[in-house]
Amino acid sequence: MNCGKVIVSAKLAAAAMSEADNYVDFEIRSAQTSDAPALARLRYALRSSTGVVTEPKADFLKRCTDWMEEHLKAGGYWQCWVAESEHKLIGCLWLQLVEKIPNPRSEPEYHAYLTNFYVEEFARGRGVGSQMLSRAIAWCGTREVHAVILWPSARSRSLYARRGFAVRDDLMELLIADA
Numbered sequence: 001m002n003c004g005k006v007i008v009s010a011k012l013a014a015a016a017m018s019e020a021d022n023y024v025d026f027e028i029r030s031a032q033t034s035d036a037p038a039l040a041r042l043r044y045a046l047r048s049s050t051g052v053v054t055e056p057k058a059d060f061l062k063r064c065t066d067w068m069e070e071h072l073k074a075g076g077y078w079q080c081w082v083a084e085s086e087h088k089l090i091g092c093l094w095l096q097l098v099e100k101i102p103n104p105r106s107e108p109e110y111h112a113y114l115t116n117f118y119v120e121e122f123a124r125g126r127g128v129g130s131q132m133l134s135r136a137i138a139w140c141g142t143r144e145v146h147a148v149i150l151w152p153s154a155r156s157r158s159l160y161a162r163r164g165f166a167v168r169d170d171l172m173e174l175l176i177a178d179a
């Protein structure tokens, strides 16, 4: 995988500080297996902020760290990009390649499922998420990816729309379980 780093200077406002006073450098890079514990904490922050948690936090962090370590290993179907500031992860975006059945026509043989997209609250609205999304889309352009799919939240639709995502009327979904 290409682990080339993009250094981006951005203005990040800490919650209680004025925007003009607080500039922070952040870096977008591919995640490594050693990021798994921090990535599990970001996952917990994302999912616990949107619903009722039923699993003890420590149990979840252990289970999720193990899963992430395993799934970040090179050669798998999962990719992850992180935003790092002052040696701390402040955001992440995960992508899973979804294999298609071999096709005798000249069509790319993967789709990409984009998920677990999160930026710490204090850093939102400063372009961190957009930079990660750009990295993921650029990566797809270098692979055999046909389409990128995702489930947006109401608030994040504008971000995806700016990058060309559109609601389609030829895609169907069947909900098997309420979540």
Ligand SMILES: CC(C)(COP(=O)(O)OP(=O)(O)OC[C@H]1O[C@@H](n2cnc3c(N)ncnc32)[C@H](O)[C@@H]1OP(=O)(O)O)[C@@H](O)C(=O)NCCC(=O)NCCS
Binding pocket: 046, 117, 118, 119, 120, 123, 124, 125, 126, 127, 128, 129, 130, 131, 151, 152, 153, 155, 156, 157, 158, 159, 160
């Ligand atoms: C979505 C998210 C990863 C974007 O990262 P970001 O660094 O804030 O994004 P950028 O600064 O590059 O772009 C700003 C855009 O992000 C989206 N955004 C900003 N705050 C958001 C929030 N609290 N929740 C969801 N989306 C948000 C909006 O589309 C915004 O554009 P707009 O202000 O023109 O409408 C980040 O806001 C976040 O973690 N939100 C909470 C979790 C979430 O909703 N994840 C996505 C689920 S599909």
